[in-house]
Amino acid sequence: EVVLTQSPATLSVSPGERATLSCRASQTVSISLAWFQHKPGQAPRLLIYGASTRATGIPARFSGSGSGTDFTLTISSLQSEDSAFYYCQQYNKWPPYTFGQGTKLEIK
């Protein structure tokens, strides 16, 4: 099973600044990695797939990078509505599909 480790667990950033979230895989997943935004009580929202491709309707200030075992989600020019949990998920080696434990992003 591929274990995904996300860091930090919690990130507090001021509006207008940049947030950098990390996801590390226990073995290579090529670029088969997605990022989701989840606000409690709502459906998770796909942000990035293929490690760096923005999903339909996702603003350009969300960007993904990386390949193999190390991945980054960058959110530039943070807005208050970006406060949420962010999860990475791999779809290269399954079953099972696996998720990271999540990063809670707080906007100061």
Next chain:
Amino acid sequence: QVQLQESGPGLVKPSETLSLTCTVSGGSITESYWSWIRQPPGKGLEWIGYISTGGNTNYHPSLKGRATISVDKSKNQFSLEMSSVTAADTAIYFCAGQLLLRGVPQYFLHWGPGTLVTVSS
């Protein structure tokens, strides 16, 4: 726009069977793979299993045969049954649809809002 909605009892007794249904609207259930994913309180997301366009299923090995996913094409719904539940099965349960690329399931494109199931006597 594809939308998913979970439904089912919010409370299940220990040792009984948990049953949930996901209704798919805005798209055909024959055009994707459909998964159940859960999130225990304070924990991360765990994939439970999927059912394919052809009715084949695949499950998380850790569930040891307790989960069964089925589909009702006439109602555009798919369902989860999980037997012999314990308190450890208390979680928010999400249904989700995967993008297919050349017939191979990829990332989870569509999600429902989730439903909380509590296992307690």
